[in-house]
Amino acid sequence: MTIARRSLTGERVGRLPASGIRRFFDLAAGTEGVISLGVGEPDFVTPDAFRNAAVRSIQEGKTQYTSNYGLLALREAIAEHTKQLRGVTYDPKGEILVTVGVSEAVDLALRATLNEGDEVILADPSYVAYLPAIVLAGGVPVPVPTTEASEFRLLPDDVRKAITPRTRAILLGFPNNPTGAVLRPEDVAGIAALAREHDLLVYSDEIYDRLVYGAPHRSILDEPGMQERTVYLAGFSKAYAMTGWRVGYACAPAEIIEQMMKIHQYTVMCVPTAAQYAALEAIRNGEADVRRMVAEYDARRKRMFERFNAMGLHCFEPRGAFYCFPNVSSTGLSDDVFCERLLLEEKVVVVPGNAFGDRGIGHIRACYAASMEKIDDACDRIERFVGRQRR
Ligand SMILES: Cc1ncc(COP(=O)(O)O)c(C=O)c1O
CATH class of the missing domain: 3.90.1150.10 (Aspartate Aminotransferase, domain 1)
Structure with a gap:
């Protein structure tokens, strides 16, 4: 047999x-x-100063776990930076989570908020990790085509057509990998209006927010009423040349951060301590x-x-x-x-x-x-x- x-x-x-x-x-x-x-x-x-900060932290014996949320000083610096940059206030004690790159932040955001079968709208083409991360979180990706003729912008009219009763969220990744596209203010405003109208969450991966040429970056957080329904994701890899350090972060309503923190706590505990000290130096003095x-x-x-x-x-x-x-x-x-x-x-x-x-x-x-x-x-x-x- x-x-x-x-x-x-x-x-x-x-x-x-x-x-x-x-x-x-x-x-x-x-x-x-x-x-x-x-x-x-x-x-x-x-840059030297960021590397030296990590070396110093090791020499000073700062080799233990940090808080699951990340070093408080780093969260405070992220809150200050986000306030300066985006004009929004996040509480470092409950609305910010330091993650293993934006990669982990994307994964946690999806897993903490999606139920089985929830649809997530995203631009096609998009960063390679989005679609698998949605699937692994039990969601259903709904790619919305973008075209060369519209400079690969995600157009609100196209997003509207993709919304169904099962739509839970929109995953925005602009400036975009792979196209280099950015959204115009009217695109961001239109997408925000749809999110408010249909009670959708927005995951906004703004890892490239500092890498813009010619026009300032327009964030979904610039739109009224969006902070309360946005998971804002940003990090150190690209703008600070820190890919190998693996530091990113998420800012969101405490309700969401608390659930993201649980997954983070049970899977990775915290971001490596020395890397957090390098990030702290970068965000404080790296401009x-x-x-x-x-x-x-x-x-x-x-x-x-x-x-x-x-x-x-x-x-x-x-x-x-x-x-x-x-x-x-x-x-x-x-x-x-x-x-x-x-x-x-x-x-x-x-x-x-x-x-x-x-x-x-x-x-x-x-x-x-x-x-x-x-x-x-x-x-x-x-x-x-x-x-x-x-x-
Ligand atoms: C759009 C986008 N999001 C997230 C990431 C992952 O970045 P991190 O190194 O912070 O995990 C990348 C890396 O290429 C990316 O292009």
Whole structure:
């Protein structure tokens, strides 16, 4: 008699595909002379003062767990920063949670608020982790297409059409990864009006809020009546060049933060203590570093976006984050084939747009958080590659 063997893994996670980005990093790893525009992370090393603060905390023996919510001094500094930046007040003692990057904050926000079958509206294309995180929290993702013609903005009229009696929330990620799109004030106002009208929550991932070029960032928190229905997510990885430290945070009504804290407490306890001290230094004294890096990204952004258009790969001007999202369909290659062959033939890593949703098909994501020299070299190689397709 044979006994049917049960699956070793759960169905929910089994149905999820692995990230379409990682495959390209694995392909590139270990190959000599590769230029990577693949990973979305600053090429800057974390500024000295932030690193020294972490070293100091270790030398002073601050090696224990912190509060589950995070160091109180860090929460107070986050409250002050958010007040300065967004003009809203959060209580550091109950409305702020320090998390393992914005990644954990997104996961906690969804798990703390969704019931089985709740629908969550999000832009297509969007950051790769959103859709799986919604599914793992028992929710149902409802991607709303954004288009190149509307500069990949999430338009209130399209959001309205996607709302059903099961809609629980809107997940906003602007400035957007992968497109570099930002929302206009009227988009944010329209989305906020829909949230109020239909009693929806908004999860607002504003990790790129400082990386904007030309126009100030417009937050959902700028809209009346939104603080009470928003889970505001922000962090240190991008603006402060601190990806490896793993520090982010969530600000929300105490009712939500309390539930998020429970999951955080039972899974990770707290963010590594030394990393919290580095973040504290960054948020207190890092403004000049942020401005210096943003000015550098802006110059690189212009260079890359102009180069793509000049070689005939149409690219709308990205106004936020650090990505260009050119359309490669004129080469006759799919985005997957484009990326694979570009890596093989010219040793440049970019990411196929389909990894971020169906509306990313036909595009590639190139990160300009690389030195100008590398951007120029990579663009020369891409131009050569594109030229060969057109012959
Ligand atoms: C939109 C967006 N949200 C969140 C994250 C995760 O950031 P963290 O390093 O803070 O976990 C990323 C990283 O690429 C991102 O692009």
